[in-house]
Amino acid sequence: MNATDILPLDAETKAFEAPHGHKDELRLWLRLLTCTNLVETEIRRRLRDGFDVTLPRFDLMAQLERAPQGMTLGEMSKRMMVSNGNVTGLVERLVESGHLERAPLPSDRRVQVIKLTTEGRSEFSAMAEAHEAWIAEMFEDLSAREIEALLKALGKLKASVLPTLRDAGRPS
Amino acid sequence: MNATDILPLDAETKAFEAPHGHKDELRLWLRLLTCTNLVETEIRRRLRDGFDVTLPRFDLMAQLERAPQGMTLGEMSKRMMVSNGNVTGLVERLVESGHLERAPLPSDRRVQVIKLTTEGRSEFSAMAEAHEAWIAEMFEDLSAREIEALLKALGKLKASVLPTLRDAGRPS
DNA sequence: CGCGATTATTTCAAACTTAAACCATTGGCG
DNA sequence: CGCCAATGGTTTAAGTTTGAAATAATCGCG
Secondary structure, three states, X not given: OOHHHOOOHHHHHHHHOOOOOOHHHHHHHHHHHHHHHHXXXXXXXXXXXXXXXXXXXXXXXXXXXXXXXXXXXXXHHHHXXXXXXXXXXXXXXXXHOOXXXXXXXXXXXXXXXXXXXXXXXXXXXXXXXXXXXHHHHHOOOOOHHHHHHHHHHHHHHHHHHHHHOOOOOOOX | OOHHHXXXXXXXXXXXXXXXXXXXHHHHHHHHHHHHHHHHHHHHHHHHHXXXXXXXXXXXXXXXXXXXXXXXXXXXXXXXXXXXXXXXXXXXXXXXXXXXXXXXXXXXXXXXXXXXXXXXXXHHHHHHHHXXXXXXXXXXXXXHHHHHHHHHHHHHHHHHHHHHOOOOXXXX
């Protein structure tokens, strides 16, 4: 019934497989997480202290700034890598505070298009400038060469991770 | 500590500073964030599907597993790099579900020490094994040399970030 | 001893986040 | 046309998360 019937060595082979040996990957993952958390926490604090804005609001505005013609909520959800409902709530509060405007698309009545308002855009550009400087400050000890190397290695990591993602609900 | 504190010419100097040139740091930061998010989201899904557990619960138990003698809530808060109140809530739910036990420390009545219960420990070890394999799978395309290099580079990044963290509430 | 500063934890309000259920609209396709 | 799957968003429930305020206990020091 099982491979043992055919290839008797399998059971043993299995038993001899290293019971661990993926520790380095794990260490790398934990370090990645630590770095991200450190930076993220500090950016969050500075955004709060300096601009009275939360990180997710900043992130959303950052995405919008690169799309002067506006963007669909679904598109935003994909770019921010967060759930639909999350975007709905964030947008709601940002519209409320005057940073965003939201308009239905006449050609497709399901779609909502969001844009930065003038005030939103101008507030954001001050934040973005500071933000860029903060990151530069935090990464200061890395040389251009090291940055380049990290970019490349993380690109490879990303390429390694992507194919392992399981489709949540496969139809077909 | 930097020149800004002493030299009054700063405002002008600032105006003449290159208006950009820190783009690579920013790109690196965004890529770091993307990698972390991809992995984290997938791990969260697999933990849910396979073990009906959330990522923060898993993280908390992971910290506890390495401290068989238990741990203080404050210690947990530091290790997980999350707020105190957050830990209080997580622990509450994990005690409720039988994974953790919590006991006051007689020698210091402010302190609560938490430990994994036997069931908690056994449930966790199944999760941990799967978790390690998932990470190994996701990082599969990286060679041992690349992993080593990334570990080192991220170590340097961490060392670069740490000194830039502002003390939230400075007394003195 | 007594008091003020510090430390450990909890509480609280607001916001964020997810997954799942739901609703409305659109786009095929017979 | 009429149905039905797919798409775009919103809603909902539960949980996570933060930062600040509140509590409680300990510590240091005169």
